[in-house]
Every structure is written in structure tokens, then in C-alpha cells.
Amino acid sequence: DSGVTQTPKHLITATGQRVTLRCSPRSGDLSVYWYQQSLDQGLQFLIQYYNGEERAKGNILERFSAQQFPDLHSELNLSSLELGDSALYFCASSVSADPSNQPQHFGDGTRLSIL
Amino acid sequence: QKEVEQDPGPLSVPEGAIVSLNCTYSNSAFQYFMWYRQYSRKGPELLMYTYSSGNKEDGRFTAQVDKSSKYISLFIRDSQPSDSATYLCLNAGGTSYGKLTFGQGTILTVHP
Numbered sequence: 001d002s003g004v005t006q007t008p009k010h011l012i013t014a015t016g017q018r019v020t021l022r023c024s025p026r027s028g029d030l031s032v033y034w035y036q037q038s039l040d041q042g043l044q045f046l047i048q049y050y051n052g053e054e055r056a057k058g059n060i061l062e063r064f065s066a067q068q069f070p071d072l073h074s075e076l077n078l079s080s081l082e083l084g085d086s087a088l089y090f091c092a093s094s095v096s097a098d099p100s101n102q103p104q105h106f107g108d109g110t111r112l113s114i115l
Numbered sequence: 116q117k118e119v120e121q122d123p124g125p126l127s128v129p130e131g132a133i134v135s136l137n138c139t140y141s142n143s144a145f146q147y148f149m150w151y152r153q154y155s156r157k158g159p160e161l162l163m164y165t166y167s168s169g170n171k172e173d174g175r176f177t178a179q180v181d182k183s184s185k186y187i188s189l190f191i192r193d194s195q196p197s198d199s200a201t202y203l204c205l206n207a208g209g210t211s212y213g214k215l216t217f218g219q220g221t222i223l224t225v226h227p
Contacts, residue, residue, distance in 0.1 A: 002158060002160065004158070033215075042203075042217060042218070042219040042220055043159070043203060043217040043220070045215055045216070045217075090158050090159075092158070099207065099215055100145070100146075100147045100207035100208045100215070101147050101166070101208075103149075103161035103164065104161070104215075105160075106158030106159050106160065107158050108156070108157050108158050109157075109158055
């Protein structure tokens with residue numbers, strides 16, 4: 001058990017809809033990262049928050065947004081959903097802002113299916 | 116050129132075999148190298164972490180970095196069916212901050 005909790009585990013919705021994915025980081029971790037994993041693209045970094053502030057941005061679409069709350073949990077909002085957004089979405093956390101010299105702890109992901 | 120390139124496999128070996136998983140990277144300024152293991156329907160977990168070049172050994176696992184050829188390797192000795200997973204490499208450091216770039220991942224199956 002990594003200590004990172006993601007909800008829901010599965011989400012099925014239709015094109016054009018909006019969904020919110022939730023992540024609770026490991027106790028003591030201040031950074032939260034969001035990733036998208038699909039079969040053809042692999043694990044793609046979306047965005048990082050550190051102690052409530054956006055820290056780094058990857059290939060996140062404008063239709064997607066995230067935030068980290070004072071209790072350090074984070075939410076990823078996906079809107080105007082398209083079929084291509086179907087993927088596994090992972091949240092990870094780490095102690096500090098720089099993940100290059102420390103492990104990230106991953107949750108078990110939210111599987112999003114767009115019909 | 117992708118920052119980290121990895122052969123997706125799949126790779127299938129018999130139990131007890133020595134497994135070699137490889138990646139190439141492009142940014143020589145990044146000094147940290149990691150291997151993550153991902154079981155089916157689970158998130159990745161850190162397996163090995165090395166800084167700069169050289170070898171690092173942990174039980175049956177050895178991580179090797181060759182900076183001259185920009186090559187990262189993970190060796191698994193006496194492979195077990197429980198090693199069946201996807202292995203992801205990554206190279207990070209400097210000002211990359213959260214922008215970690217993972218390799219595509221190699222799917223490994225160890226059959227009894």
C-alpha cells in the first residue's frame with residue numbers, strides 16, 4: 001500500500017461531460033502529481049502541485065485543470081470529455097518539490113471510460 | 116527525439132533466466148536514473164534509483180548507467196513469475212522538477 005488514495009476507481013461517462021478525480025497524498029507528502037496513462041502514449045505527466053501551488057506543467061490540455069487544497073488533497077477536473085480521454089489517471093505524491101532525487105508514491109489510479 | 120526511449124517488448128522469459136531491460140536517454144544534464152515497476156491494475160512503484168553513473172545492486176536487481184552511451188539498464192537475476200510486470204525507466208534532474216518523463220515501459224512475463 002503506497003498510502004496514496006485515489007477515488008473513484010472506475011468512472012464511466014459520455015462525451016461532452018465533466019468529471020472530477022480525487023487524490024489524497026501520502027501522509028507528510030506536500031507534492032502531488034497527476035499522470036495520464038494510455039496504451040499508445042505510456043505514462044504522461046500532466047501537472048504538479050506543491051503545498052497548494054502549481055509547480056510544474058506537462059502536456060495538460062486546456063480542458064483539464066487541477067488544484068490542491070489546504071489539506072493537501074488534490075482534484076483533477078476533466079471537462080468536455082472526448083473519446084480519446086479514456087485512460088488511466090494516476091496521482092502520485094512526494095515529500096518535496098523536486099522529484100528527481102526521491103521516490104514518487106503512486107495511487108492505483110482511476111480508470112476513465114468515455115462512451 | 117524522445118527524452119527517454121524504451122523498447123515496449125513484450126519480453127517473455129522462463130523462470131530463472133537473467134533479464135536485461137534497457138533504455139536510452141537524451142538529456143545528459145539529468146543525473147538521476149530510476150526504474151519503476153508496475154503490476155497490472157496497480158500504480159508504478161519505485162524499484163531502483165541511481166545517481167550519475169555506475170552500478171547499483173539490490174538483491175536480484177542491478178541498475179547500470181552508462182553515461183558515455185546514454186544507456187540505462189536493469190538486470191534481473193534468477194527471474195521469478197512474480198517479476199512479471201511492466202518496467203518503466205526515467206531520467207531526471209536539474210530544473211526538470213515535476214516534469215518527469217517516463218519511458219514507454221517494457222512488458223515482462225516470466226513463465227514457470
